[in-house]
Amino acid sequence: MERSGLRQAQESVLPLWERTRRFRIYSSWLIPGPVQTAPYIRALLTSIRDRRQLVDDVDAAVRVRMDKQHIVHKGNHRFAIILEESTLRYRIGGPEVMAGQLRHLLVAAALPSVSLGIVPLGADRSGLWPVEGFFLFDDVQANVELVSAHVTVTQPHEINLYAQTFSALADLAVYGGAARDLITAAIDSPG
Helix, strand or coil: CCCCCHHHHHHHCHHHHHHCCEEEEEECCCCCHHHCCHHHHHHHHHHHHHHHCCCCCHHHHHHHHHHHCHHHHCCCCEEEEEEEHHHHCCCCCCHHHHHHHHHHHHHHHCCCCEEEEEECCCCCCCCCCCCCCEEEECCCEEEEECCCCEEEECCHHHHHHHHHHHHHHHHHCECHHHHHHHHHHHHHCCC
16 A cells, blocks of 8 residues: 555545544554644654655655544544553654644644543553554444554454454543643653
8 A cells, every 4th residue: 555655545545534423543652643743744654654665755645644634623523532641652753743742632632523531551451451553433444553554354343342442441541631631741741
């Protein structure tokens, strides 16, 4: 999918994003695409381009990813996002880029279309530890993020496993003021 560049990879998911009404997104290592800033996206895609030795179309890919975020603000799309607290601490793009990303996350979390939960580092993980990042698109598809690719899951029983996992992770998460406190603490932390 990325052979011809990152822009095309970003464009290829536009129809799926447009038709999905209920997004459930879990990430244990990155702030997810619908709530990313342009500098954060640029840092991520530059890293992917360099690691995978791809065509340099990062600027075009950033524009596409930013443009597709319109669905966060328009239409009847809903986003339930669960992050591990550690995602707030990884310095993607350096301290300034990350601080800007976290400030943006605070704004995005206040949108009516977005529900943001954060699983605190101190949560009891006896029943469920951090797993691979995934997106659930309604109840018809799950995309699982791996080092080398995305795996697309369409079997109903497998999608149900991801939905159950998302629900269990959501039960571990904190929301509202407690989530804002974790984000603010990450912004204020040195380094």
